[in-house]
Amino acid sequence: MAKDYFFNEEHDMFRESVRRFVQKEITPRIDEWEEKGCYDRAIFNRLGELDLLGLKYPEEYGGANADIKTSIVFWEELSRCGGLGFVMSVMVQTDMATPSLAHAGSHELKQKFLTGAIRGEKLFSIGITEPDYGSDAASIKTRAVAEGDFYRVNGAKMFITNGTQADVINCVVRTGGPGSKGVSLLLIETDTPGFSVGRKLNKMGNHSSDTAELIFEDCMVPRENLVGEENKGFYALMGGLEMERLSGAALSYMGATLAMEESIRYATERTQFGKPLMSFQVLNHMIADMATEIEAGKRLAYHAASMYDAGQRCNKEVSMAKYYCSELAKRVCDRAVQIHGGYGYMREFLVERLYRDVRLYSIGGGTSEIQKNVILAEMGLRV
Structure with a gap:
């Protein structure tokens, strides 16, 4: 096959290493994961050990500070496992739930959460879609009301990838008035009292990852878990x-x-x-x-x-x-x-x-x- 000059020699070497890992440790397990409706949680620890969960993130937090072409190589080779649902779960961790934390979160918040995500020690979900709202993130209803050093969170999220196994939900919540200017991002740990998985959803495809409905009932979340500024979460998310x-x-x-x-x-x-x-x-x-x-x-x-x-x-x-x-x-x-x-x-x-x-x-x-x-x-x- 002719060389693709979009990639350089370092990209090619990285591709070979990812390909070997996928062939040895992931592809043989995909049928099992498809059958049971979820991947094994331990695979994220393994991805973290191999420095594959923070390719584009700063070295300060355990990332590789690599270019986006490196991430493209990773997705191309990981997809060859044949279990695209599992690939989607990894993508949620690296490219959906954590970018806003990396771009807008405080240094302390990144040390506490981003480092763990890059190591594979903390599994993330992104909580945007609700039972009544999909692509319209500015119209979400899940409410976070400030009470002293905490936010009291009530609401529900729907179609959440990694929802049954996540340690942390990067959750879009309403802290202000209507529209995008009243939206914030809040990191909610799933061991918080009042959080529950409403149900694991039965999907048409992507069976090697889990998808769930999430419920928040009077969840008291520390204000320090706010990603960026209050009421500016929509813009952090869009970034x-x-x-x-x-x-x-x-x-x-x-x-x-x-x-x-x-x-x-x-x-x-x-x-x-x-x-x-x-x-x-x-x-x-x-x-x-x-x-x-x-x-x-x-x-x-x-x-x-x-x-x-x-x-x-x-x-x-x-x-x-x-x-x-x-x-x-x-x-x-x-x-x-x-x-x-x-x-x-x-x-x-x-x-x-x-x-x-x-x-x-x-x-x-x-x-x-x-x-x-x-x-x-x-x-x-x-x-």
Whole structure:
């Protein structure tokens, strides 16, 4: 395979080390995790031991201070385990729940929580979505009322990845009036009295990670657990969206890549009418379409990552990558199931799992419709 000059030699060496780790310690366990509906908590400790949970974070807190391209390499190789739900759980830890803490949290808060997250000692969730609100973070109802040195928190969160196992919830709460100016971020430890897991949710796909409803009933949370300033949490949260969406793009095009590779393998081994499936032009054209779409999505993501590393504004490019890649993943996985025929509908074939898993990625991390709104706004057009 030709070298991709987007990456340098250090990236290539890192890729090989992650690939070996994934093949040895993660891929053999994915089927088990899919069956039981969750990964083993200890794998996060192992990821922390290998310095894989803080790639982009400062060395002061145990991170590697690496560029975003390094994170892209990590997601590409971790996704090859075939359990995209597990990959999503890791992504929540590194690119959804902790960026706002890293960017807006106090030094003391980062020492207490970010260091533990990077080591894999503290498992994080991000608490945004509520039973009545999804992408509209500015409209959340979970309320945190200041009482002396504490906040009294009441409310509920829905569809929370890592929810049944998390040690800490980076929770979007309302501390002020309506709208985005009344929103704060509060780190809520799950051993706090009044916190409970309402229920573990039964999902269509991504079974190697857990998803839950969370309940907060008179949870008394120290005011020192506030991330950034009171009533400015919405802006701290928005500041980490670029990396979250870039990671989501990578997860999407890698799901599509695995589906294409499985299709090529199946079509090479399977015969129909006395000939390998790969000898039929219509099937070859389907695979050519897959490869072209994947490459286009990948290049969008790489371009956005380069802009991010260069310190350039890249909201539009990141949203383009997230939108395009999440949609192409659905198209590619659908074609993969079609190529496999009846076998593509069977649980023992990877393409069946991928088909279910990737359906989430045009919803989670900001829907495709939200990404289109961002793109239009960045173009100066009204939405």
